Amino acid sequence: MMGEYHRYTVRKLIFIVGCTISMFLVMGFALTIGSSNISFVEVYQTIFNHFFNPDAVNPDYDWAIFTIRMPRVLGGLIAGMSLGVAGAAMQSMMKNPLADPYTTGISSGASFGATLALGLGITFAGIGGSLGLVLFAFVFSLVPAAVIILVSSMRSTSAATMILAGIAVMYLFNACTTLIKLGLSDSSLSAVFQWSAGDLSSVTWTGCEIMACFTVVGTLILIMMSKKLNILITGDKNATALGLDAHKLRLILLVLISLMAASVVCFTGIIGFIGLVSPHIIRMFLGSDNRYLIPASAAFGAVLLMVSDLIARVIIAPTFLPVGVITSFIGGPIFLYLLIKQRKSVW
């Protein structure tokens, strides 16, 4: 009988490996899209030569891939991973299938910060332009989490308290953002809209590096904490009886998830749906064990965001659509289809 459990585990591992391979294949395909005609194989040859055989590098291909295309594609991969992982962890931590990385008001804080920077031309520590926007969005996206921690320390760190405190802060920030928008010029308003719709076109190598730091560290910590998350989904009383301080754990997770999501949202704007839907789609195939759910959501979130961005780039080329629009257009129908076809009850 135990053999059945082993086979079940192996199937889950194969699924994760499949998702990871798909992630790299989609990345390779995404790198073929652009004005220079570079084939799928040439993309991988160029990447290999860039790192391991510099003498054989085709400089035109290398420039097109590493300078022009890679930041955007890699940015999509990292942001998708981060949002997928943060969504899976947030849903387990809040014991709520509607939770996503933005549940605690991160997006509204980031929007406020970006609107301030873009609209009012306020600089951060003397830094203006796009870096000023990134810093403002990052700092303000963490304010809601700080408020939740403050409220939780005074009252309780139950999932419901956290969600309600997040909603209160979200409304407050949205109101502030609306007030600022009323006084903005058309061009500033357009820039605010572009940012808030989610966009990977402005992601730079520096942005990728910063996002990668938060994503890799955060994902590894969350995978290591995945058994604790499994305990948390059984309820706070049960978790306490099993030796886990549910309140403390929830605060640690809140900080970790907020940092991961904030590091993404400040570079890409608000990309919805990935963090909400990726974990649910994975649950349909793998179940809710966070040891498998978190790595699989990372790979699947990356695939979903890169595919969405691909479509955003080509559907009305040469104009780009905001990727946030496409994630919803793709993710929504896929999710509805799976909901209808799903035989097992997942929630």
Place this chain on the structure above:
Amino acid sequence: MKVELKDLDFGYDPSRPVLKDVNYTFEKPEFICIMGPNGVGKSTLVHCINKILKPTGGCVLVNGKDNRDMKLKELASHMGYVPASSEDSFPLTVVDTIMVGLQNDTKFTTSEDDLQKVYDVLNLMSIEHLAMRNFNELSAGQHQKVVLARGIVRMPEMVILDEPTSNLDIRHQLEVTRILSELPKQRNMIILMISHDINITAKYADRIIMLNGGNIYAVGTPAEVLTKENIRIVYGVDADVIEVNGRPHVILNSAIKEE
């Protein structure tokens, strides 16, 4: 294993204590049931023992050590817990659900030893056929057996159960209570269960603690505690108590009108 309640007090509001000066010692492997009317402090009492709640006065000593000085993990190594109803939000398979009960003891990956413990408890509860089913696809009876299995999978020295049979039909109530009643002898455990079913408790319990007014009103064997007088005073119910197979059996007549 020795758990001592010493002058235990608890109150959500200091002016209205739920528990007052509760003193008792759990020592022998026994099947002990806590009974009493709603709101009398049964769940509060067990939650003070396993540190889900912190007593406002007195203390709980576990093997001579104040449970406030024990880390949750240390306390959990001695005690299992089965809540009144499962709050599981995202379902795992039955094996994984029970595995959660082991998780603070185990490494990241699932070892053969962990899996063997899970399958042992599945066999004990006669639910091995449910092993790979999703937890939320089970009936209420199966559901409760799985939660129970999760509470005892580590085979701790003491297991606390908060009305584990409240959602079950009479067949499953009898079956689950019988399994629990056998654990003290089979596994040398103290089983402490809150129960509202007076006759199932009378049939299986080694000892009954009857709470009233935030304190222990009566304690002893079912025959000593389940008397006509005690039931009238504690529950406000007129009942007759007869003997069936050497155990008391309560025939409920009517609720006594409150004056």
